[in-house]
Amino acid sequence: MIGGYTKAGDYMSCYSTFREYMRSGIRPDNFTLPLVMKVCRDTKDLVMGRLMHTVVYKLGFSSYCFVAAVLVDMYAKCKAIDYAKQMFDEMPERDLISWTVMIGASTECGNPQYSLDLFDRMREEGVMPDKITMVNVANASAKLGAMHKAKIVDDYIRSMRFSLDVILGTAVIDMHAKCGNIEFARETFDKMREKNVISWSTMIAAHGYHGEGEKALDLFRMMLGEGKWPNSITFVSLLYSCSHSGLVEEGLRLFSLMQEEYGVRPDVKHFTCVVDLFGRAGKLDQALKMVEDMNIEKDVGLWGALLGACRIHERVEMAEKAAESLLELQPENAGHYVLLSNIYAKAGKWKEVAKVRDMMTRRRLKKIPGWTCIEVDNKIHKFSVGDYTHYMSKEIYEELKCLREKLEVAGYIPDTNFVLHDIEEELKLELIYTHSEKLAIAFGLIGMPEGTPIRMTKNLRVCGDCHTFIRFVSLAENRVIVVRDANRFHHFKDGACSCRDYW
DNA sequence: ATAGGGTTAG
Numbered sequence: 001m002i003g004g005y006t007k008a009g010d011y012m013s014c015y016s017t018f019r020e021y022m023r024s025g026i027r028p029d030n031f032t033l034p035l036v037m038k039v040c041r042d043t044k045d046l047v048m049g050r051l052m053h054t055v056v057y058k059l060g061f062s063s064y065c066f067v068a069a070v071l072v073d074m075y076a077k078c079k080a081i082d083y084a085k086q087m088f089d090e091m092p093e094r095d096l097i098s099w100t101v102m103i104g105a106s107t108e109c110g111n112p113q114y115s116l117d118l119f120d121r122m123r124e125e126g127v128m129p130d131k132i133t134m135v136n137v138a139n140a141s142a143k144l145g146a147m148h149k150a151k152i153v154d155d156y157i158r159s160m161r162f163s164l165d166v167i168l169g170t171a172v173i174d175m176h177a178k179c180g181n182i183e184f185a186r187e188t189f190d191k192m193r194e195k196n197v198i199s200w201s202t203m204i205a206a207h208g209y210h211g212e213g214e215k216a217l218d219l220f221r222m223m224l225g226e227g228k229w230p231n232s233i234t235f236v237s238l239l240y241s242c243s244h245s246g247l248v249e250e251g252l253r254l255f256s257l258m259q260e261e262y263g264v265r266p267d268v269k270h271f272t273c274v275v276d277l278f279g280r281a282g283k284l285d286q287a288l289k290m291v292e293d294m295n296i297e298k299d300v301g302l303w304g305a306l307l308g309a310c311r312i313h314e315r316v317e318m319a320e321k322a323a324e325s326l327l328e329l330q331p332e333n334a335g336h337y338v339l340l341s342n343i344y345a346k347a348g349k350w351k352e353v354a355k356v357r358d359m360m361t362r363r364r365l366k367k368i369p370g371w372t373c374i375e376v377d378n379k380i381h382k383f384s385v386g387d388y389t390h391y392m393s394k395e396i397y398e399e400l401k402c403l404r405e406k407l408e409v410a411g412y413i414p415d416t417n418f419v420l421h422d423i424e425e426e427l428k429l430e431l432i433y434t435h436s437e438k439l440a441i442a443f444g445l446i447g448m449p450e451g452t453p454i455r456m457t458k459n460l461r462v463c464g465d466c467h468t469f470i471r472f473v474s475l476a477e478n479r480v481i482v483v484r485d486a487n488r489f490h491h492f493k494d495g496a497c498s499c500r501d502y503w
Numbered sequence: 504a505t506a507g508g509g510t511t512a513g
Contacts, residue, residue, distance in 0.1 A: 031506055038507085065507085068507090101507075130508095133508085168510080171509075174510075198510050204511090209513090231511095234512095237511075269512065
């Protein structure tokens, strides 16, 4: 009966039946409890989940491997990683599924590195992974974004002769794309026999955030040619592809096509893309009108897109309006204040810059420290601003000094407007020259053979000045530089970036 | 006798 309710998605009836069952005095067996725990998982009901854990414990079922695995999974979906980990560590024995669940749990809760460590430990203990394990491992690598890991995982999947079914194939595409290797992603996609709407959407999105809008559109045409029906997410992927590549007209066309031909009702994500498109085209008034007229709940992303567009086109007044709504929705996000402050700074409104900074101080907000990671010799090196902790710091700063002189001759002018602090111009200059992006790139130039591409990962958006700097480096040093920032990839080559300086 | 784990969007 409980199982029936679970299948039907009637969670409340499931709970009440379970309560009746408990009252009846009949001792539940170890197959009934997981059914209810799955409901807790799917509804992310941690309170009920904890209660179930107690029942399981009292009845002595927690030593059953599969019962414990369900608990781990439930805790992961409730984002209670500490409980999940404790449960997993206490398990007397762990089989394939419990390992797989824990690998997925760790990624789900924001620690993909730990997932990969678990994967190694699992094999050390002699448990062989299956396809589903590999889907979780691919997801962990995708989140981590380390390219050498992606290669290892791909090789491992091949060596185990796991066939790429729709789900594993799609996970591998996503992994390669998010690790910066769009070519491998596309090769994997082309090799897959069976593709569903998720595979297509994943690949379209991948071309999109790598700045290959035309390829995304080509793929969409191919998809339609094969008789596949796009869904709401496919259109989000497409619209973002257009905005990442500056395909304004195409994007707007897709937005109407989506509603008229495919009956997709636009949600807030679609609107965000269109605001982005209008913003890029400089049609800020149309963007604002769209935001004001829509009758869907507005979220942080939407106002953020508008604010970003205001920064590009230096529309201070509208920026204030967008920022007001944005800060109301999410007053604790330091990034929004920084963006607003940058807009004021560019317009020379120093009083307002100070005001924003005061507001941040009063609310005890600090700019999230930025970092940049770079892979050299299959090792990840992490830099923060003004970092002297790296063992090659001396060489890095020397290289940076040479680079700075070379690029300034080539026409690079540092833009100190991106410095938030109220300090002397001279100090600002020093600060901006030790941004983590620049340290990482200097290290990359020393540590990697000439002509090899430099790959970096950042936790935030690339700083505007660093973006210009990297463009100059790609030209002066004749290097391809690939940067993954908080929401897209930048491919720098011959002094230009795939984002066309809009991001 | 049964049972637990998998893919897309900034």
